[in-house]
Amino acid sequence: MLAIVMCGGRGSRLGFVEKPMISVGGKRLVEGVMEELELAGLETVFVTSPFTPETERFLREMGLEVFRADGGGYMHDLRQAVFEYRILEPVLNVNSDLYFRERGIILRFLRAYLTSSSPAMSAVFPSGRRVGINAFDPALGEQREEKFIIEESRVINIDTPGDLERLRDGRVL
Incomplete structure (x- = not known):
């Protein structure tokens, strides 16, 4: 199964910061997602956009598969990647702004x-x-x-400055 990691958002709620590149505990959010996908043994494509040049550069320097969508929005960019890669079988898609408090969550989901x-x-x-x-x-x-239920203490979706502040302070969201 192919995994598509969405890395192209504007980050508007965080002051237009590239969320995949936010560092928590010395590790970028996108690196934590990478580790989860490696644990699951999935081939991965990272979807960036014109809004995330630093993320795209970082991923390409690591030698990872990157597809630059046109930045038309989450679903638009996801559909663009599915079309570009001619995906006609089940696919996993994951946001790049997740922080995993425990390992193996994606594997359990799969x-x-x-x-x-x-x-x-x-x-x-x-x-x-x-x-x-x-x-x-x-x-x-x-x-x-x-629906697959996950407790909020196990994985955190960083959407707002408050989410990030609570995570960095060590408080459960």
Whole structure:
């Protein structure tokens, strides 16, 4: 299964900072996502945009597969990558602004998806808010999705300055 990591957002809620490059504990957020995907043994494509040149440069210098979308928005850029890579089988897509407090979350998500009868799965917090980890089959178009519940203390989606501040202070979000 291919993993697509979305790295092209504007970061507007964080003052237009490239969120994948935010460092927490000496490690960039995108590096933590990389480690999770390596643990799961997935081939990965990183989708950047004109809004994330530093992220793109960092990923290319590491020798990773990078696709530069045109920056039309999350779903637009994801569809653009699926089309460009001619993906016609299930794919995992992950946000690059996640901080994993424990290892193996993506692996557990994948196991649940691969044993499910649903063509799509989305990780959500108990509140219903999306985590930023999804699997779907692009060949099937619109799909009913199963929910995979993850406790908010295990993975943190960095959306706001407050999220980042609480993470850096060591407080559970």
